[in-house]
């Protein structure tokens with residue numbers, strides 16, 4: 001009887017330890033000026049906090065709830081600095097804009113630790129890809145200093161090209177095959193495809209099978225609507241078959257809906273074709289290796 005109880009306790013330990021730690025490689029941060037929340041998400045009605053400060057606090061609560069050890073954030077420099085100061089678990093990323101910063105300034109920010117990830121690169125929304133010459137000097141610096149590059153692949157929200165921000169957006173620009181030259185030109189660059197290619201998920205898997213150092217995150221595919229959730233399932237099945245699951249990372253891409261963290265973890269957990277070990281790799285181990293996190297003190301100690 002006693003042995004049976006110990007066995008049960010061990011089983012319970014295995015179950016709970018599967019997601020005892022998580023690294024989220026895809027989050028967005030805001031200031032009160034650029035925050036656009038306050039309305040529930042159209043799919044599934046996930047609530048959105050009323051303002052940027054509440055959004056930050058709620059995000060932290062979800063990080064505590066799910067034991068998220070680190071989260072890569074991107075947004076304006078001001079919002080990134082604010083969040084990085086608010087909690088040491090945030091890894092500062094640098095989102096690109098139409099006009100990129102002065103290259104000396106960029107290198108300085110890399111050197112002093114203000115930028116630890118270059119991304120989310122929103123090139124697709126600006127009518128270009130990472131292969132555009134405008135990114136070349138920045139990629140050279142990222143390669144030199146080992147800064148991971150986080151590149152948006154796939155589509156965007158409905159009616160994107162008609163929005164004021166993004167008349168040049170095209171889904172076709174989100175095809176991972178279009179940035180193959182970047183991988184060839186910068187062989188030591190650490191790069192991950194955000195959204196794993198989305199509608200081009202087969203291209204994502206093929207790129208990973210050919211370029212054995214290329215990583216992806218599944219981000220918004222885990223929750224934002226039924227079409228992309230279907231891509232997530234098919235992508236993960238194909239990635240498993242191709243033997244590249246050890247380079248797939250979890251990201252919530254919760255944007256202004258922190259509850260998407262829970263929703264996305266639950267959706268991943270519901271995939272019965274993945275083993276517990278594979279889920280743990282996606283939720284934690286792969287990102288830990290990719291971001292070269294030795295221990296918590298490693299990233300936050302400088």
Ligand SMILES: [Zn+2]
Pocket residue numbers: 026028120194253
């Ligand atoms: Zn994103």
